[in-house]
Structures are given as structure tokens and as C-alpha cells.
Amino acid sequence: MDVEMLARVQFAITVGFHFLYPPLSIGLSLFLIILQYNYIKTGQQLWANLVRFWIKIFALTFAVGVATGIVMEFEFGTNWERYSRFVGDVFGSPLAAEGVFAFFLESTFLGVLLFGWNKVKPRTHFISTIMVSLGAHLSAFWIIVANSWMQTPAGYKIVGEGASMRAEITDFWAMVFNPSTIDRYIHTIIAAWLTGAFLFFAINAYYMLKKRHIDMARPSLKIATIVILIASLLQLASGHSSSVGVAQNQPEKMAAFLGHFETRPAGIHLFGFADAEKQETWAIEIPGFISLLMYGDPSVPVKGLEEFPKENWPPVNLFVYQSYHWMVAIGFFFIAYGFFSLYVWKKYNFEGPKWYLWIGVISFILPQLANQFGWINAEVGRQPWIVYKMLRTSEAFSTVVTGSEIWFSLLMFTGIYTLLLILFIFILVKKIKQGPEPVLNN
Amino acid sequence: MDLNIIWFILVAVLLTGYAALDGFDLGVGIISLFTKKPEDRRILMNSIGPVWDGNEVWLLTGGGAIFAAFPHVYATVFSGFYLALMLLLLFMILRAVSMEFRSKVESADWQLIWDRAFGISSLVIALLLGVALGNIAQGLPVDLDKNIRINLFQLLTPYPLVIGLLTVVLFTLHGASFALNKTGDELQSNLKTLAQKTYWIILILHGLATILTFVIVPQLITNFNSFPVWYIFPLIGLALILLYPNQIKKNNYKMAFTYSFLTIVMMMATFAIGLFPNMVPAHDPANSLTIYNASSSQMTLTVMLIIALIGMPAVIGYTIWVNKVFRGKVTIDDTSY
Numbered sequence: 001m002d003v004e005m006l007a008r009v010q011f012a013i014t015v016g017f018h019f020l021y022p023p024l025s026i027g028l029s030l031f032l033i034i035l036q037y038n039y040i041k042t043g044q045q046l047w048a049n050l051v052r053f054w055i056k057i058f059a060l061t062f063a064v065g066v067a068t069g070i071v072m073e074f075e076f077g078t079n080w081e082r083y084s085r086f087v088g089d090v091f092g093s094p095l096a097a098e099g100v101f102a103f104f105l106e107s108t109f110l111g112v113l114l115f116g117w118n119k120v121k122p123r124t125h126f127i128s129t130i131m132v133s134l135g136a137h138l139s140a141f142w143i144i145v146a147n148s149w150m151q152t153p154a155g156y157k158i159v160g161e162g163a164s165m166r167a168e169i170t171d172f173w174a175m176v177f178n179p180s181t182i183d184r185y186i187h188t189i190i191a192a193w194l195t196g197a198f199l200f201f202a203i204n205a206y207y208m209l210k211k212r213h214i215d216m217a218r219p220s221l222k223i224a225t226i227v228i229l230i231a232s233l234l235q236l237a238s239g240h241s242s243s244v245g246v247a248q249n250q251p252e253k254m255a256a257f258l259g260h261f262e263t264r265p266a267g268i269h270l271f272g273f274a275d276a277e278k279q280e281t282w283a284i285e286i287p288g289f290i291s292l293l294m295y296g297d298p299s300v301p302v303k304g305l306e307e308f309p310k311e312n313w314p315p316v317n318l319f320v321y322q323s324y325h326w327m328v329a330i331g332f333f334f335i336a337y338g339f340f341s342l343y344v345w346k347k348y349n350f351e352g353p354k355w356y357l358w359i360g361v362i363s364f365i366l367p368q369l370a371n372q373f374g375w376i377n378a379e380v381g382r383q384p385w386i387v388y389k390m391l392r393t394s395e396a397f398s399t400v401v402t403g404s405e406i407w408f409s410l411l412m413f414t415g416i417y418t419l420l421l422i423l424f425i426f427i428l429v430k431k432i433k434q435g436p437e438p439v440l441n442n
Numbered sequence: 443m444d445l446n447i448i449w450f451i452l453v454a455v456l457l458t459g460y461a462a463l464d465g466f467d468l469g470v471g472i473i474s475l476f477t478k479k480p481e482d483r484r485i486l487m488n489s490i491g492p493v494w495d496g497n498e499v500w501l502l503t504g505g506g507a508i509f510a511a512f513p514h515v516y517a518t519v520f521s522g523f524y525l526a527l528m529l530l531l532l533f534m535i536l537r538a539v540s541m542e543f544r545s546k547v548e549s550a551d552w553q554l555i556w557d558r559a560f561g562i563s564s565l566v567i568a569l570l571l572g573v574a575l576g577n578i579a580q581g582l583p584v585d586l587d588k589n590i591r592i593n594l595f596q597l598l599t600p601y602p603l604v605i606g607l608l609t610v611v612l613f614t615l616h617g618a619s620f621a622l623n624k625t626g627d628e629l630q631s632n633l634k635t636l637a638q639k640t641y642w643i644i645l646i647l648h649g650l651a652t653i654l655t656f657v658i659v660p661q662l663i664t665n666f667n668s669f670p671v672w673y674i675f676p677l678i679g680l681a682l683i684l685l686y687p688n689q690i691k692k693n694n695y696k697m698a699f700t701y702s703f704l705t706i707v708m709m710m711a712t713f714a715i716g717l718f719p720n721m722v723p724a725h726d727p728a729n730s731l732t733i734y735n736a737s738s739s740q741m742t743l744t745v746m747l748i749i750a751l752i753g754m755p756a757v758i759g760y761t762i763w764v765n766k767v768f769r770g771k772v773t774i775d776d777t778s779y
Binding site: 097 | 495496502532542591775
């Protein structure tokens with residue numbers, strides 16, 4: 001691997017691993033708010049015990065998220081020095097804003113959330129939980145702003161020449177609300193809620209199966225079902241809106257998502273294989289359906305990759321076409337599982353069927369996969385650009401860092417992250433087995 | 443005063459906030475290496491539990507602010523210090539998780555491993571930060587295209603190493619001042635002894651660093667000689683160090699903490715004044731990154747200033763509130779690490 005590829009692989013691994021945790025924190029923070037709201041409203045011990053159990057899971061998730069997030073704040077400078085010089089004037093401010101408006105808020109109130117249960121009033125504790133959640137949602141906002149600007153840059157001008165050429169900001173709000181920010185923020189946040197909801201569901205489904213903590217698992221499953229149902233349906237709308245946005249703003253990326261080489265009406269693929277060499281895609285498809293979704297008419301042609309110079313194509317099949325389709329497929333599973341849960345709730349009050357609960361237990365992994373797929377197709381789909389149509393990835397990596405230095409850090413991160421993942425799962429499983437404090441009836 | 447100067451000051455404030463705040467929790471980590479009883483280590487770890495994460499954000503926000511306001515500094519320093527920074531990140535990751543993992547398993551071995559990971563990573567982080575600062579003060583081989591081509595071992599020269607060690611002992615003292623307020627009984631009296639011993643090492647290293655600065659990096663003195671009024675910062679710093687043991691003797695730990703806090707603030711101010719208007723001095727002065735040739739546009743500096751003016755007062759407000767919530771001695775309960 002050359003230095004460019006090594007830098008890309010390291011960024012992918014460090015951000016990909018980091019991205020397992022913040023969506024989970026954001027999603028779980030929503031559940032902490034709901035549980036704690038119920039506690040304050042009803043005063044029942046059950047809710048207090050649930051809050052305290054979930055705070056521990058949240059703390060664990062948050063800690064690994066923070067630990068791996070530190071890397072991201074510095075990695076643009078270490079491995080993408082030319083990128084940092086080129087875009088710093090524009091790209092730096094959302095990162096700084098994230099620090100000022102989000103990191104301080106979430107990590108300061110986190111202290112009260114984690115350690116303040118016996119020290120502050122329930123209402124103050126509740127407000128701290130809301131502040132942590134708000135901070136986490138704001139953090140996602142600013143980082144999506146920064147990333148969306150790389151997808152659909154706006155509010156800037158190019159100044160200078162040659163090595164001193166760079167982007168300078170001309171309109172801060174146009175940069176913040178660039179054409180893809182809102183779509184991508186909503187899509188990412190709903191994905192985070194689903195990530196939290198499915199872990200929340202999984203642990204409670206496990207308790208139902210083991211016939212433990214049933215008094216707590218049942219109301220929890222009700223909450224999770226409602227969140228899954230609402231969020232998965234919202235995600236369908238958001239996914240549609242995002243796709244229309246990508247088709248407008250980054251048409252070659254959309255063509256790669258769809259494995260669409262020739263300009264003609266596009267169908268929806270259930271599954272398939274996109275061969276960029278031969279420029280054809282083998283797939284089981286419903287013809288014209290994409291054209292119908294985008295333009296309301298199945299016979300309207302959708303731009304194919306053939307319209308774009310080949311040096312501007314992203315890698316098509318594995319990282320873009322497949323990951324896009326798997327993400328969408330998982331999204332439809334969420335909707336189906338949400339409706340089926342509603343049925344199981346009404347019919348069996350969540351006592352069985354066993355296979356349904358077991359699917360719930362293992363499904364916590366699906367939002368994680370969808371997040372990774374979504375992020376991969378968004379980022380790889382932007383290639384060969386690091387900032388769309390402005391700066392190529394090949395012109396952005398650090399030239400002073402050698403291949404062997406990156407090999408060292410790459411192996412270091414791979415090693416420590418593997419260890420972290422093992423420890424995270426080990427402690428999580430231990431916490432789940434302990435479960436919440438039971439409510440004593442007397 | 444132009445925007446570039448304002449941003450130089452703001453970056454200095456963020457990094458000073460980091461040094462003065464995370465300084466004590468790194469120090470608490472270092473101190474934990476000198477304790478024999480696991481319960482003592484647990485108390486020390488929990489003394490910073492509610493605040494360390496917020497403290498660390500000062501560094502993250504400092505990093506973000508440097509990226510936004512002085513992108514060339516961000517790009518030059520972090521790519522130039524590549525391996526040192528990767529090691530720093532490794533130990534920051536270890537430290538963050540060591541606190542969360544420590545008490546999750548009821549096993550003496552498990553807890554000892556994470557206690558040691560916490561202590562050693564705190565020590566290495568302090569050392570690396572000090573070495574980095576020392577290298578910047580000493581000047582670096584910045585070339586024409588603003589890059590530094592240097593390996594890890596070339597960073598380990600005498601001056602940066604002395605600054606690194608001084609950082610370690612200063613943070614140790616600062617951590618001890620903090621922990622004295624949070625502990626009682628035997629642990630507290632052990633910390634008192636530790637603070638008094640650390641104090642002498644600081645005096646020696648501080649003297650050595652001052653002499654070396656005059657001899658090896660006289661360019662850091664230029665601003666002070668042009669405007670002698672600036673000498674007030676290092677002199678207040680020195681006075682605070684000299685008066686520190688008195689507060690310990692009087693068992694006035696709150697004042698001792700204030701003194702060590704302000705000592706760090708004065709030292710960071712001294713460093714910033716010495717550096718100005720450079721941010722990364724080069725061996726060939728023509729290549730130095732200054733607050734002018736390394737900065738973002740005036741528009742970005744303006745926008746960022748507005749962001750800072752809106753955000754930072756709130757940050758300072760709730761940071762003070764949270765520290766008040768957790769004032770007083772550490773008690774171990776079911777919410778503790």
C-alpha cells in the first residue's frame with residue numbers, strides 16, 4: 001500500500017470504530033430521557049432502577065466513544081496535512097464550534113449524570129441528562145456540517161495559486177446549511193435513535209426469554225417498539241429525501257449507488273452485482289421504480305456513469321453499490337420488525353414467540369451494520385474527491401509522514417481498538433447478566 | 443489589537459485552561475502510582491471522576507480552534523510530530539477507558555492493571571505534552587513549504603526533556619493540591635509529604651529550565667527585554683511557587699490549589715509571551731509560522747470570535763456549577779468508578 005492508501009485505511013478504521021459508539025450514545029440518551037421522565041412523573045422505583053442500570057451501559061458506551069473520538073480531532077492534521085491547509089479556513093470552524101457548543105456541554109453534564117444521582121435533586125439530574133443528550137445531538141450536527149461540506153461545498157471561494165491555493169469562507173450560514181447538511185443530519189440522527197432502540201430492545205428481549213426482570217422488560221419493550229416504529233418510518237422518508245438530494249447534487253455518486261451505467265430509466269434492485277469493467281449490472285429488479293420515486297414517472301431516464309469521465313468514478317460495486325443496497329434492505333427490516341412487534345405486543349404482551357424475541361436479541365447488530373454501510377457508501381461514493389469537485393484525495397494526504405510511520409500507527413490503532421472492542425463486549429455482557437436492581441415489593 | 447492577536451490570546455487561553463484543569467487530573471493519575479493501597483487509588487480516581495472529561499475538552503477545543511484559526515499550525519505541527527502524537531493519542535485512549543473499566547470487575551489483578559494503566563498513561567501524557575511545548579519553544583526545522591521533517595528521536599533533545607520533566611512534576615504538585623482537598627486521614631497526610639517532596643524537585647527543575655532558556659533559547663527572552671513589564675508573569679509564577687509550601691504547612695489546601703493553579707497559568711502566559719508573534723518558530727526565522735502567515739481569513743476569525751463569545755461564558759458558568767456540586771471529600775458509593 002502507498003502512503004495515500006495507508007492514510008485512507010487508517011482514517012477508515014479509526015473513524016469506523018469510533019462510529020460504533022456515538023450513535024449508540026445518542027440513541028441511548030433518548031431512552032435515558034424517557035425512563036427518567038417516567039420516574040419523575042410516576043415516582044415509581046421501577047423507573048429509577050431502570051435509569052440507573054442504563055446509565056451504566058451509557059457510561060461504558062460514552063467512555064469508549066470519547067476515547068476513540070480524541071483521535072479524530074487530530075487526525076486531519078497528522079495524516080491529511082495538505083487537506084488541512086486547503087480547507088482549514090472553512091472546515092475548522094464547525095470542528096471548533098463542536099468543541100464550544102457540544103463537547104463541553106455533554107462532558108461537563110456527564111459528570112452529574114454519572115456521579116450525581118445521590119448528590120443532586122431528581123429534577124436537576126433529569127436536566128443534566130437532557131443536557132448530555134442535547135450535547136451529543138449538537139456534536140453530531142457540527143460534525144455532519146463539516147462532512148456535508150466535503151460532499152456539497154457551499155459558502156466559500158478559492159484563493160491563491162499552486163501550493164498556497166485554499167478555500168476561504170464567504171458565507172458562514174451557507175457553509176453550515178450546505179445543500180446536504182439537513183438531509184444527512186436527520187438521516188444520521190434517526191439512525192442513531194434506531195441504534196439505541198435496537199440495543200435497548202435486544203437486552204429486554206433477552207430478559208423476556210430468560211424470564212428475568214419481566215416487570216421491567218415489558219414496559220421497556222413497549223417503549224422500544226414505539227421508537228423503532230416511528231424512527232424506522234421516519235428513516236424511510238429521510239432516506240428518500242437524501243437519495244433525491246444525492247441524485248441532484250452528486251449524480252455520479254447516485255449512479256454508483258444504483259449500479260447504473262447507461263442513462264436510461266432506473267429500476268430498484270433487490271440484490272445484484274455491479275461490474276464496473278464491463279459497465280453492466282446484473283440484478284433482480286423492479287424496472288422503472290427509481291425513476292418513479294425520483295421523478296414520479298417510471299420512464300424518465302436517470303443519468304448513468306457513462307456521462308462522467310472515468311477518472312471521476314468512485315469504486316462501484318463493493319463499497320458503494322453493495323453497501324447502499326444492504327443499508328436500504330436493513331432499513332426495510334426495521335419497519336417490518338417494528339410492525340411485527342406491535343402485533344406481538346397486542347397479541348402476546350411480548351411473551352413469545354421465542355424466535356421473534358431471539359431475532360430481537362441479535363438485531364442490535366443491524367443498525368450498527370447499516371451505520372457502517374451508510375457511512376462507507378457516503379464517503380467512498382465521494383471518491384476520487386476528498387472535497388467534491390474541489391480537491392482530490394490524492395492531493396490531500398500528508399507528504400511528510402512516511403509509509404512505515406503510518407504502518408506503525410495503523411497497527412497500533414488496530415491492536416488497541418481490537419482490545420477495546422473485546423473489553424467493551426465483555427463488560428457489557430457482564431452488566432447485562434447482572435441486570436437492573438429488582439424492585440422489592442412489600 | 444487585530445483579530446490575529448485576539449486569536450493568539452484565545453488559543454493561549456484554551457491551552458492554558460487545559461493545562462490548569464487537566465493538569466490536576468493528570469497529576470492525580472501520576473500520584474496514584476505512589477500509593478500502595480487499592481482503596482486509596484480508587485478514591486484518587488473518583489476524585490476526578492466527574493470532572494476529567496470536561497477538563498480534557500479544553501484540549502480538544504484548543505485543537506479545533508487551532509485548526510480553524512491557524513490551519514497551518516495545525517497541519518505543520520501534527521504531521522511533523524506524527525509518531526509522538528500517535529503515542530499521545532494511544533495513552534489518552536488508555537487513560538480514558540482505564541477509569542471506566544477499573545471497577546467493573548471485582549478482581550484485584552484486573553483493578554491493579556487499570557490503576558497502573560491510569561497512572562502510567564497520565565505520566566506519559568504529561569511528559570509528551572511538555573516535550574512538545576519544549577520543542578516548539580526551542581524552534582523546529584520548518585522548511586519552505588511549511589513542513590517539518592523530523593523523527594521521534596530528534597524531538598528528544600535536552601531542553602524539551604527538561605520542560606517535559608518540569609511539566610510532569612508541576613502536574614504532580616497540582617494534582618496533590620487538588621487531591622488534598624478531596625481526601626482525609628492517612629491518604630491525605632501521605633499526599634502532604636508527597637507535595638512537599640515534589641516541591642523541591644520543582645524548584646530545581648524550574649531553576650534549570652530558566653537557566654537553559656536564557657542560554658539555549660534566548661529568542662524567548664526578546665519580548666521580555668523589549669517590554670520588561672511582561673516580566674511580571676514569570677515573577678508572579680516564581681513567587682507563587684516560593685509561597686506554596688507555606689499554605690501546605692498551614693493545611694490551607696484550598697489556597698494551595700489556587701497557588702498551583704495560578705502557577706501553571708503564569709507559566710503558560712510566560713510561554714505565550716515569549717513565543718509571540720510566532721506560533722511555530724523555525725530554525726530559519728524566515729520560515730517561522732506566525733500569527734499572520736499561518737492564519738485563516740479575517741472572516742473566519744470574526745465568525746469564530748462570535749462563536750467563542752457566545753459559547754465560552756456558558757461553558758465557564760456550568761463548569762463552575764458542576765465543580766460546586768462535587769466539592770468536598772470523595773465518598774465512594776454505588777455511582778463511583
